[in-house]
Amino acid sequence: MELDPQSAYSAIQTGIRQASALVVTYSFSVIGAILLMVIGFLVAGLVERWLFAGLGRVGGFDLTLRRFLSKIARYFVLGLVVVMVLGQFGIQTASVIAAIGAVGLAIGLALQGTLQNIAAGIMLLALRPLRIGEYVEVGSVSGTVEEIGLFATRLRAADGIYILAPNSTLWTLPVKNYTRNGVRRTDITITIPNSDDIEAMQKSLMKLAERDARVKKEPTPAAFVADLGDSSVSITLRYWTSVGDFAATQAEMNKNVRNTLNQMA
Template sequence: MTELLDWFAENQESIFFFAGKVVVALVIIIGGFILARALANTLVRRLDKSNIDNAVVSFMAGIIRTIIIIAALLMALSHVGVQTTSFIAILGAAGLAIGLALQGSLSNFASGVLIMIYRPFKSGDYVDAGGTAGTVQRIELFTTIFKTPDNKLVIVPNSKITGSEITNFSEEPTRRVDMVIGVSYSADLKKTKEVLMDVITSDERTLEDPAPRVAVTALNDSSVDFIVRPWVKSADYWPMYWDSMERIKNALDENGIGIPFPQMDVHLHHPDGAAGKLRVVQQHVDKLDDKKES
């Protein structure tokens, strides 16, 4: 006991100095926990106002909390004299190894966070993204789930979505229906235009603003092409397209306006003139008759 007291008396200054460092280290750790909680709560409150998915908010808050706590622990250890360089090197190497092992998953996760933050689409939107067209069912951290028009569920990695073009068909309240109708060259263009315009304007789904448009767009080999472009609500796009196609065909038939199909005229030329042509045709007919009899 005497020896312990003597040792304490001899090292009293060092002991109090080290104790002071321990107290400061504890204060740093406690302050780190308090700061981590405060920043995490602030982040959660701010991100909640931006309608970001709760899973992303919780995950990001957890990452910030963990980083601050680890930093506080390293600072506390360094303050009491522990060499933290080796710890930092080990953490860096471990992080690099984990990052390389989970490169694809981390890429999908980062893409999922970006999708949820910038929200190029939301659940219920009909989009074309990542090579898949369908209605968005769920947006998750690593994947996005679509339902196609033929009722199939397609799970697409988020990195594939953010790495390609995204077309959102539901973002705007209205859409333009684009149809191309070909009629024969013998058709009356003015009458044809009136018939096509009457078909789309008589449909109650056609919007007055923007106004529908019908115009000649091309003179093809076998047809004169008209563009027919009514504007409708986004939800009415496909019903309007299908109904209009059927009604346009019936209206053209009722008005005697022909819809052409690919065809070719064959002209026979013979050096003996018309008589030679008739002989050639008669020979072909005779051969066909012989084949039928045989």
């Protein structure tokens, strides 16, 4: 079939007009989308830096939590920008948001345990029941805190063993923090026969505590009868030291108490 030149010319003209209309229509959309992306990236960066700096002025706010929250704010702004860019091309953003929500729900269910650790990490960083350098005991986990992450916390046990504990474990169990209050109490209990001079032993134990400069004057050290048996008496020496002096003082005091017992035997 032979094509009429006039018809062909008309079809070409029609195609050119339609293409020109499409170019004009979508060129504005493309330019608008590019402007939105550029402005959105700039605003997202400004929001991230502003939030990071603002949280830094809050006393004791953890650095890791500052970074996490500022990144969340940045990605939230970028998400809004993506939705606005899609709207420039006539895409129904409500459907996109619904699809993203469904995908997010599926991912959340698949990563439920991980999200629990993240939530627990945020609570640990915000409420700070433990800090880096503190010695803590949580359930069967004990050691010096070396790093608090969003997923897990790294500790070093007293014997140097590496421990990585999930944040959800540390958050859901009671925390014993041996460092936080700055002082620790020590009780040393000895047992002597009823025939021994109880008062003399109490005075000897008190002298040991009073001679040691690491033992705090307040609370006052005490030596008291802790238990009475049929043929023996238990006497407890109680004193307080700083956390840093606790282990060394306890070791030396145990040795001195033993020497005192031998001298009075």
